[in-house]
Amino acid sequence: MACVIIALNTAWVIGLRIWAAAVSETPQESNIDAIAVLYADFGPELDRTRRSLDGARKLRVTSGTPILCIGGNRQASGQRWGRAMTRYLQDQGVAPEAIIEDHASYDTRTNIRAILEILRRRELHLIAIVAHPAHAPRVLYHWRRHAKAETAVIVLPPPHRSTMASIADFWLTAQHEAFAWLGLLLPDAWEDRIIRSIRR
Secondary structure, three states: HHHHHHHHHHHHHHHHHHHHHHHHHOOOHHOEEEEEOOOOOOHHHHHHHHHHHHHHHHHHHHHHHEEEEEOOOOOOOOOEHHHHHHHHHHHOOOOOOHEEEEEEEEEHHHOOOOOOHHHHHHHHOOOEEEEOOOHHHHHHEEEEEEEOOOOOEEOOOOOOOOHHHHHHHHHHHHHHHHHHHHOOOOHHHHHHHHHHHHHO
């Protein structure tokens, strides 16, 4: 039984890695209207989120577009990780007016809805979302489910870590993603209730 579980898990990780490589893109900086970073609430959150913010900051140097700090909002505790993301960017020299902070979203589905609302208000059309490679397929799933035809998305990974660290990080994140994909089988209201109970 253990061998079957290990084999299935290995197949999932490899399959997700191939899928992630297929959906991640290299953007044409001149065409991007905004860059979004999703707060990572699994694993070493601050380290992973900072790497994503660093990737967005470097992309902004060439594109000149605003950076959206998305997610990490905890309704029960009042924690707002978007504020920590904003402070980090400002400490790295990004001007406050170049940062847009989300104050409501708390999971991938609401992250995408928050991004789309910002794009609608500001009449923007093409966004680059910096997301962990294992997370990229699910980001695109929610984007295609909620976005309108006039908006487009490019998903790109944060800067690479060392090879061994990247392999271990991807494997751990793939375990989280397996449960997240299973959660999509539930009605939205049930999934939302479970996520809210976990992310307090």
